[in-house]
Amino acid sequence: MNRKIFLSVALLFAGIAGGYAQSNMLNAKTPDQIGKKTEAQDSLDYDKPLPYGYVGDRDMLFSKKVWEVVDLDQRINFPLYFPTEDSNLGKDRRSLFTVLMNAMDEGKLTEIYEDSYFTTKVPKENVKDKFFFRELSPEGIDIKNQYPDKTVAELETEGIITAEHYNTSILQPSNVTKYKILGAWYFDKRQGELKYRILGICPMAPSALDLARSGADAEAVELFWVFYPAARDILHNAKAFNEKNSSMPITFDHLLNSRRFSGNIVKEENVYGDRLIEEYMRENSQMQLLEAERVKDKIRDFEQDMWNY
Numbered sequence: 001m002n003r004k005i006f007l008s009v010a011l012l013f014a015g016i017a018g019g020y021a022q023s024n025m026l027n028a029k030t031p032d033q034i035g036k037k038t039e040a041q042d043s044l045d046y047d048k049p050l051p052y053g054y055v056g057d058r059d060m061l062f063s064k065k066v067w068e069v070v071d072l073d074q075r076i077n078f079p080l081y082f083p084t085e086d087s088n089l090g091k092d093r094r095s096l097f098t099v100l101m102n103a104m105d106e107g108k109l110t111e112i113y114e115d116s117y118f119t120t121k122v123p124k125e126n127v128k129d130k131f132f133f134r135e136l137s138p139e140g141i142d143i144k145n146q147y148p149d150k151t152v153a154e155l156e157t158e159g160i161i162t163a164e165h166y167n168t169s170i171l172q173p174s175n176v177t178k179y180k181i182l183g184a185w186y187f188d189k190r191q192g193e194l195k196y197r198i199l200g201i202c203p204m205a206p207s208a209l210d211l212a213r214s215g216a217d218a219e220a221v222e223l224f225w226v227f228y229p230a231a232r233d234i235l236h237n238a239k240a241f242n243e244k245n246s247s248m249p250i251t252f253d254h255l256l257n258s259r260r261f262s263g264n265i266v267k268e269e270n271v272y273g274d275r276l277i278e279e280y281m282r283e284n285s286q287m288q289l290l291e292a293e294r295v296k297d298k299i300r301d302f303e304q305d306m307w308n309y
Helices: 002-017 039-044 075-081 096-105 124-131 138-146 152-157 208-217 228-236 252-257 285-306
Strands: 060-071 132-136 166-170 178-188 193-205 225-227 264-268
Touching (some): 060 075, 060 193, 060 285, 124 132, 138 152, 178 285, 193 252, 193 285, 225 228
Antiparallel strands (some): 178 193
């Protein structure tokens, strides 16, 4: 019990430490003083993500990995989605997707993976191939057919084909409508409780090609996977909006680790090659939701059964 109290207090201070984005707001004499910490705050502040404790394999009586889809249309998940555009809200107001992309551009996030098993790394350039698509419009194709002996590049150089002769599609943060999260539930025998730890996170959106072909009706696909423990420092330095107290924003790391989001289980690790729920509950959304609840209950019941004699 004492350890639980300690962890709760530690999480509270982690939230407070990350909440100085609007510090000094009422005492600032100029706008650039807002958000700057005082010397006293700097000396007392442990501005790092709360480290995970070591968990030995022998300490886990039970563990199971689950994949969840977080739908950003749900109100509880709005802090992960908004704002969808850069504005005058300040550098601390960014969507989770924008935070990940900025970290990728700045070279802070270098390890990007193709799938949730983290076996195949993907270069940043290949990841961004999904974000931009361009093809000749019907008018541009007609012009190209008039010059069969010239390439498109040559026609662009001569100014015969211009930007208006292309259909262009660019993936925007507003197109990211879902996240897929991989996490592990495990029972720690030393502390006698069921715990959860995030292992990976993946933004989901239609590719730029699908947006160009199908528009808003295009299906969201996995864009890239990030190994969560490697991105904790990045997510700790980025703030999500706190509806209950706007002067105390919460870090994305704290938000995700404390499970302040709503997700629906779509897969659990199993003997059938980790098959998706929709693969064996076909064309029946209600049964898929009930199966997701069954998986959730199976995990929760393990902890309850540990205390039945």
